Amino acid sequence: MNPENANLWVILKQVVGFIYPNEIELHWNLLIVIYPYITGVVAGAFILASLVKVFRVHEVQPTYRLSLLTALSFLVVAPMPLIIHLGRPERGFEMFLTPSLSSAMAMFGFVYVWYLMAVLLLEIWFDYRKDLIIWAQREHGFKRFLYRLLSLYTTDVSEKAIAFDKKAVTSITIVGIPSAFLLHGYVGFIFGSIKANPWWSSVLMPIAFLFSAMVSGIGMVMLIYMVGALVRKKDLDMACIEKLATFLFIMMIVDFSLEGLDFVHRVYQSEESIKILSQLISERLFVSLIVIQLLLGMLIPLIVIAFAKSLDFPPELRRLSYFICVLLVELGIFTTRWNVVIGGQLFSKSFRGLTAYKISVGGVEGLLVSLAILALPFIILYVFVRLFPPWEEAHKGREVGTSEP
Amino acid sequence: MKRSKHEADPGRRRFCKMLLLGSCSLVVPSVLEGVTKGTKEGSSWYGTTYKPKEHLYGMGIHVDRCIGCGRCVDACKKENDVPYQPFYFRTWIERYAIGEDREVTVDSPNGGIESFRGQQPEKRMLKNFFVPKICNQCDKPPCVQVCPVGATYKTDDGVILVDTEWCIGCRYCIQACPYGMRFINPKTRTADKCTFCYHRIVKGLVPACVEVCPTQARVFGDLKAKASPINQFVRTNKIAVLKQNLNTEPKVFYAELDMEVR
């Protein structure tokens, strides 16, 4: 007997009401919850980087390169849960060979490749090019070879070249902002365009996904910046943190409003699915939706940040509050993805019953693999941070006396 | 300065050209396939005289004739080698029990494969009936729309099939089907669903479920044929389809369908 089946016999006993017989198996599981979370962080981190280059919010400059590296480390991990989850991973590349033009999932593959190659990698390359050349000259052995390779063997650090680099970065960022919106908005569309599922089918889905992505991205960069400063025993740039917290606050207000709008809209229209969806929330999603997503992940961080700013907390307390807020926010956004993906499959399309989801600990799609995938971006980021330190840029800029603020 | 730039230039240009050509080569396989397939008018269908474009298959279901015996569910699993566990069904029977207070209870124990013996609902009844469910073979199938690799498709004779050699098992089609008709076959780990017994109907037989139904509750035929059981069914009954508001244009028609059926 298939180990997957053993799970299903247990769930069969936990079914409430009537579900179509095939619905007993939950198809998009924890791995598919992780995926929108990861791409959300990518989009959010990139938008944060764009704040510096396009919107000229200079206070967050210290996190500029960190945002880009964060986006890249999360982006390379993003396809992993998808490939692992496929029934036939070895055929995964078919999406690029015979994509169906009507399928959002197929088109997303190209958006991903575009974003990785034409936006993120290019921007990072142009921004780091000068430093890569300088490091190549300084280092020896393997590192020297790596830097030379990554700088594509260029050695031009003239003013003209550097000016071109800067212009390139700005242009790519401008193109990158809608690309980042497309990257994660598309994931929202993949869910939002399914008319068969009333929990997912919504015009607001791509927009809500996008804003919760920005919340998670800004939060993640804040988190890594604070942890990085702690580990390196360096001082935090408080102006930067304050600005980040402000942006986080604004994004959370927008996200909260969107979710509130969705809720009011559903309750007011009171379509046929309202009964089973209410039952879904009260019986299966109460803790994850009401307690974690709303209370812990949204309301408490909003209140804490508002208090921290308006009551003018001392810096120590502020740093601690922001740190806790960011942790709660990340938990909240991850749970938001859970509520969307898993929640949408817990109720029957007959609108007459609920099923259950059991996470297995081991196995290819189990908890351990999921935790490993979630940990991987941080490991990759650590390697990036060691190889391409994002911190020196600010100092370097001031040393060399370039036009960098 | 100018010279060094010139020297680096051809290298960069060549690199970019190679990159562009390399990414374009990704589409070569599909272009080649399209060119070599060459389906011309008048060419035979896999060497037979069967002409798919001349047929359009549909099914009719008399709800008031179904006795819930489950022979259809059993025959389908036996004909199509579907795993016998209660998680994988290409067709199933639902029992509706509508009480005098108009409260509805629906059940489908193991899809109805061993009938519904020994499980009677406990309340005063207004109406009770059985409803067979099967893939609706929609004319506007949402499952085909979302398949990323085109592994599921609509044939010229109106049947929605899955190419199990090409399906990657992403499960998007399962999410998109409003009727819950698709599942993942645990043996092939690809999407699976009712095929209207395609291997039978192209040879002039009827699907296995239609073959064994003891009360002829299931009616199968060619919607394009002038004289066919399905056209007689559509003509003489007031028919309904499931979830009409989703505009999937199902080709499975129900006679005497109660409003409580989803």
Next chain:
Amino acid sequence: MQNAAQEINYGGSEVCTECHDALAAEKKSGYHRMVACEACHGPSAAHVQDAEKVKPQVPRSRTHCLLCHEYLVARPTGFPQVVSDSHNPVKPCIVCHEPHNPKPPNVPTGCDACHAKVQRIIVLSRHSSLQCTVCHEVSKEHKINPRGNRPKSMQDRQSCGKCHAKESTAPKEVPRVNMATHGEKYLCWQCHYPHQPEAH
């Protein structure tokens, strides 16, 4: 193409008649004439290919017949059903009923042999004291060929008026209405369910 090339397991009833012609002839006139051979005998295309080596299943136990004939309230009225616990329990069905041409060993005397659902509703009503034939005109052939000889039901208000009109000779307890004014534009059963008029 792989879909079209799949192996066929169910041969179809027509093929069975080619060899089993005597049995097919017997079946053709009975109640099971529309039941496919393979509905009971399972997939038999392999048996058609090699009749000696592959034998179809032959279900002889009670559980098989009860798949269709067990009393279930959701089954359509008129479909022959029995409550198996009280209908010769343990005895295999085929002892009394020949499966290829099933006939009840004794012709049922009452209507509730087939119309059990109606019977179970009517026992809750005061109309249970009435014979079915009071309202339904049934010919002898109905028991043998039910769908070919459908009973006639009540035709007009007077059918109910026989007992319920003010001037009727029915017993005192029977409720009376003024047939001229009470729901004069309607047939009685457009509002009152004849099998259980006490219900809503």
